[in-house]
Amino acid sequence: MKTMKNWLLTGLLFMIVSTAFSQGKITGMITDGVGSLPGANVVIKGSATATSTDFDGKFTLNATTSTGEIVISFLGYENKTVRFSVSGGSTTNLGTIVLTSNSNELSEIVVKSSVVDIAKDRKTPVAVSTIKAAEIQEKLGTQEFPEILRNTPSVYVTKSGGGFGDARINIRGFNQNNIAVMINGMPVNDMENGSVYWSNWAGLSEVASAIQVQRGLGASKLATPSVGGTINIVTKASDRKEGGSFSSGFGNGRNFKIQGSYSTGKLDNGLSASILLSQTMGDGYIQGTQFEGSNYYVALGYATKNNKHDFQLTVTGAPQWHNQRSTTPTIATYQKYGVNGEPNTRYNADAGYLNGEQYNIRKNYYHKPVASVNWDYKINETTKLSTVLYASMGRGAGASAGGGVGGATYNGSVFLNADGSVNYDKIQAWNNGTGQVFFNGANQTRTKIGGVYQNSSSTGRTGQGTTASPYVYNTTSGISQTSSINSHDWFGAVINLNKKLSNTLTLDFGIDARTYTGYHFTVVNDLLGGGEFFDNNIASLKPAGRHITSTYATDVQWNVFDKKDYEKISFNSTGKVKWYGVFTQLEYSKDNLTAFVQGAISEQGFKREDNFVYLPTDPLSSTDYKNILGGNVKAGANYNLDEKNNVYVNAGYYSRQPFFNSVYPNNRSTVNPNLTNEKILGFEAGYGFRTRTFTATVNLYNTTWNDRYLKGNALPSDNNTYTEYVGLNEVHSGFELEASSNLTERLKLNAMFSYGIWEYKGNATVNAYYQVDNTAVPGFSGIPVYMDKVKVGDAAQMTASLGAAYEILTRVTIDANYNFNDKLYAGLSPINFSSPDNKGALELPSYGLVDAGFSYKMLTGKNKDKSVNFRLNVNNLFDKVYIAESRTNIFSDDNVSTTNAALGTYASNNRLYKGLADANQVYFGFGRTWNFTLRYDF
Structure with missing residues (x-):
């Protein structure tokens, strides 16, 4: 008996020791081939042993067997099974494990709504680039929101005048009025002119889960104003993972930002909530461009237990004010106020001093909150209804100067100090009757x-004036600060029914309805010493x-429901736009082939009201709606050749209604007699390659834009x-190329190259009209302008970038990126091409910029599930001086005088x-800037 017990004890001890020695550790990193996937689930198959990846996508598991399989799962990606083998007490590193997307590349969200048209990897046949929240949060810093997209193919971004939120973006040579911008399926381009003012959306970088840029006609089912592309911004959902963050950052120009956010996660009762608040302020990089902005974001959600219904209420806004640089100086002016012939690239011809303090008469102030209600209803296993109702009430204006003194405007030479700043004290003194020395040297x-x-x-100023007979001036006029109010009320709804007809066919059908009222008038802000x-x-x-007194x-108007009673000057009109549309899409998906065909039709109605220009009895004081029909049709197909290779093609045709100012030109209520829809025809083909460590896409495209207004x-x-x-x-x-590679677990590379041939086709004609009533000017009808083969200006036609990130120590990373721009032409006016032997478009010097960054992430908390993050960004590391855009088209061999050729050329x-005539009006890009951010994630 005793012997039997000894054998049992010995056997049991042997089993325990054997088990202990068979235990080991399994490590690895989970990515999607582009970036890490934090929060992925890793479980040993057939056991309860599991863990999740950390902020860097890394994991460690304690194995209880020497061999087996781990199963990795992550929302939006295909599950992956990987075999492992581990010796007793040792550690086996499985290296980098790449998951394949089964829906889209957005790692932080699941897009429930079929209203949000997100392109799907290796499925949707469009050219697409996706920027995830982690990259936005890390690299944007004090840059403008569109600038995070500058390293994607065929995208050109500039800061324009350099004021807060005044950046602009071009895609494939089309400006942002012709790029559809969507937030959670809602179109946000101004319904009167297609504009997007990024200062109104400055807070989106903080609440975005991802930005997806779809170049070309895109995947949106709506009849959007997309000619060059679509920017889809998907915000964080209320039911995202429980936790929050707090961050503070600062940079040059006394830039300061503070932000806090928290999400409850989805509670047991189906409710969820997420909130974010932030504040930013600074002096700006350009002289006199001080700014202050806030941002708020609130999301509330509810999902039923059976998941048949999901509701999301979202409200976000970014009230802000910022001083601007609206005047575009000549190169000679920048040099005049620089040192040793070098341009003062920060010079601002609108900024100066008043009563001993910095003052700028040019100022933008606006508050444009957007509220939306999303309802997703899973009717049955094959039918789903998605609805979004949205509203936006924008309140604000752009301030400028009204009037002049003796023919001189506020920043005319008689009001400039020796350093080029505006002497607003002199303007105020003149306005209040204090004598000043002006044109003839006398008081x-x-x-x-x-x-x-x-x-x-x-x-x-009166009279036309010539050199022999100068202008006649009077001494009664003065200068005021006035604001052009551009407020609006905008309401809309998008409803989409998604029906799975079979295992291979899915049908979408929907309604897109919008109504918009724009309020346009001018008010007096400051008489600057004047009496009335x-x-x-x-x-x-x-x-x-x-x-008027x-x-x-x-000031920023926080309460957008208050329609203030202003005493208006100069002009007062109301623009009304009605939009009713239907859309449909049929998608086929089987095995390796996905194909779709979609169409949309819409009717837009335009109505103008004006009680300034017209008498109340005049029918033109309130027009009828001018209704115009438009629409589009698109089709495409993607075929996955194998696990690594896929090809796609797409084509589309748009008949796009003109903008409001094309229907009623020159702020008058007579309908344009030459009204016609713009026609856009696009073709595209692409190839994709994806492996465990390398991804690449190649695109070819051709877009024809006819009857442009x-x-x-x-x-x-x-x-x-x-x-x-x-x-x-x-x-x-x-042609476009985009590629990325994880060369090693620590080294990542990314690259981009795009080359465009963007030209005018054929010649056009020009008509002239009188401003007062839009009647034709005799003799100026059908005058030819010779545009054929002239390069389209305002965006670089060749761009390239190369970037790298290296983890030098655990969670200590350095990164750098080089961005190159060439074939950049000046912004053009067809009036420059009235002669058949014109010189074409002015080409600006090419330039390349280096950005660099340093990151450190320190894991904290008992379970190491929290982190403290340090980030330093340096943009334009080598302080490169470059011209980002030109408003004029003056060549070096042009005469300096249009009336006296004897004076010679520039x-x-x-x-x-740098080879350019110094009379060109340009904006230089920013020099070296930096910012540092400290963030705590919990």
């Missing part, structure tokens, strides 16, 4: 009108006019006119900068 005193110093929109403002623009009050501060400048002989171009056509063709007068 001049302002003349009162009706016993007061009266400001108005008059610049104080005289306005004589209301037809029913002429000729007596009005004497009411002024309105340039463009309003031009006044005729040189008469400032009371404007011009309009008819039959203006463009062709944009190109080249012969040594008036060149």
